[in-house]
Amino acid sequence: MKFGILVNEGPYTHEASDTAYQFARAALAKGHEIYRVFFYHDGVNNGTRLTVPPQDDRNIVKRWSELAAKHKLDLVVCIAAAQRRGLMDAAEAKRNGKDADNIAPGFRISGLGQLIEAGIQADRLVVFGG
Amino acid sequence: MLHTVNKSPFDHNTFETCLKFARPGSAVLLIEDGVYAAARDTAVSKEVQEALKSVSIYALKPDVEARGMQNRVMNGVRLVDYGGFVDLVVEHNAVQSWL
Amino acid sequence: MAQETQDRVSKKFLYVNRKAPYGTIYALEMLEVVLIGAAFEQDVSLAFVDDGVYQLTKGQDTKGLEMKNFSPTFRALEDYDVTKLYVEKEALQARGLSEADLVVPVEVVSAQRMAEIMEGQDVILSF
Numbered sequence: 302m303k304f305g306i307l308v309n310e311g312p313y314t315h316e317a318s319d320t321a322y323q324f325a326r327a328a329l330a331k332g333h334e335i336y337r338v339f340f341y342h343d344g345v346n347n348g349t350r351l352t353v354p355p356q357d358d359r360n361i362v363k364r365w366s367e368l369a370a371k372h373k374l375d376l377v378v379c380i381a382a383a384q385r386r387g388l389m390d391a392a393e394a395k396r397n398g399k400d401a402d403n404i405a406p407g408f409r410i411s412g413l414g415q416l417i418e419a420g421i422q423a424d425r426l427v428v429f430g431g
Numbered sequence: 432m433l434h435t436v437n438k439s440p441f442d443h444n445t446f447e448t449c450l451k452f453a454r455p456g457s458a459v460l461l462i463e464d465g466v467y468a469a470a471r472d473t474a475v476s477k478e479v480q481e482a483l484k485s486v487s488i489y490a491l492k493p494d495v496e497a498r499g500m501q502n503r504v505m506n507g508v509r510l511v512d513y514g515g516f517v518d519l520v521v522e523h524n525a526v527q528s529w530l
Numbered sequence: 531m532a533q534e535t536q537d538r539v540s541k542k543f544l545y546v547n548r549k550a551p552y553g554t555i556y557a558l559e560m561l562e563v564v565l566i567g568a569a570f571e572q573d574v575s576l577a578f579v580d581d582g583v584y585q586l587t588k589g590q591d592t593k594g595l596e597m598k599n600f601s602p603t604f605r606a607l608e609d610y611d612v613t614k615l616y617v618e619k620e621a622l623q624a625r626g627l628s629e630a631d632l633v634v635p636v637e638v639v640s641a642q643r644m645a646e647i648m649e650g651q652d653v654i655l656s657f
């Protein structure tokens with residue numbers, strides 16, 4: 302089956318990103334396809350490359366990037382939610398006159414249409430929130 | 432329909448609301464802090480036992496174990512791992528996440 | 531990944547609202563999804579249960595908060611062909627509200643009817 306995943310909360314504060322990641326990994330292990338992982342609300346904060354979590358705990362951002370690289374996942378951060386919360390790629394930073402960008406490898410910024418499209422194209426959409 | 436609940440029944444009304452809208456024959460998967468609803472001898476246990484008459488209730492084992500609840504899960508609630516979570520999603524026509 | 535409109539399947543999308551406005555961003559950002567989603571010509575419904583019914587109350591004046599009052603957006607939904615707004619009767623009553631207190635026409639339904647509506651959906655978005 303093709304799964305769409307929606308992550309509504311940021312790393313660490315809520316368990317949502319962890320559960321979503323474990324679900325995605327289990328689905329892939331069973332031979333399913335992840336059509337897209339869409340990050341909304343504070344979920345966009347899963348896409349910043351500037352986190353430095355404690356060494357003895359999981360690195361949430363890094364493992365999303367690694368899972369994406371390994372399985373060619375489409376990790377999409379909502380542009381409107383990202384703008385509110387200061388998540389930028391280089392193009393967005395330039396467009397908005399910001400002096401830095403912070404998006405992590407494997408993530409891309411796009412519109413809410415990508416979430417709707419995932420709902421349409423995937424067989425199941427699963428929401429993880431706070 | 433598969434319903435997921437991720438909040439403790441003692442902290443939010445999420446579990447109560449889920450049960451209100453889960454139709455007979457549907458499945459409820461307790462995840463994250465929602466697994467506390469699966470514990471024996473609590474203020475909501477009677478409600479859960481009653482719900483078991485019409486819906487299937489599951490709890491996500493890693494979340495149960497993380498919270499030290501593994502010896503307290505009531506009869507009738509089935510434990511699943513993340514693979515089981517995936518299977519439940521596949522098995523049902525849609526998923527409703529109660530947050 | 532992109533498909534032509536004529537090939538696009540039509541699914542039943544349900545947006546479930548359980549949170550009050552302003553205390554958190556969920557209500558506002560949910561609406562933003564609904565508005566963008568309207569362009570995709572799917573079969574869209576909105577459900578308001580628990581504190582979600584508070585999103586629809588009349589008389590919201592946010593000047594003192596210096597926040598945007600987004601309740602007028604519910605009236606604009608009609609222009610986007612989003613007309614199926616279901617409000618749970620018990621949630622209104624528990625909060626001392628009636629349909630007359632709401633900013634937009636809705637269908638007030640019992641919990642049982644709401645459960646039936648939910649069961650028939652393909653994609654359920656919770657925020």
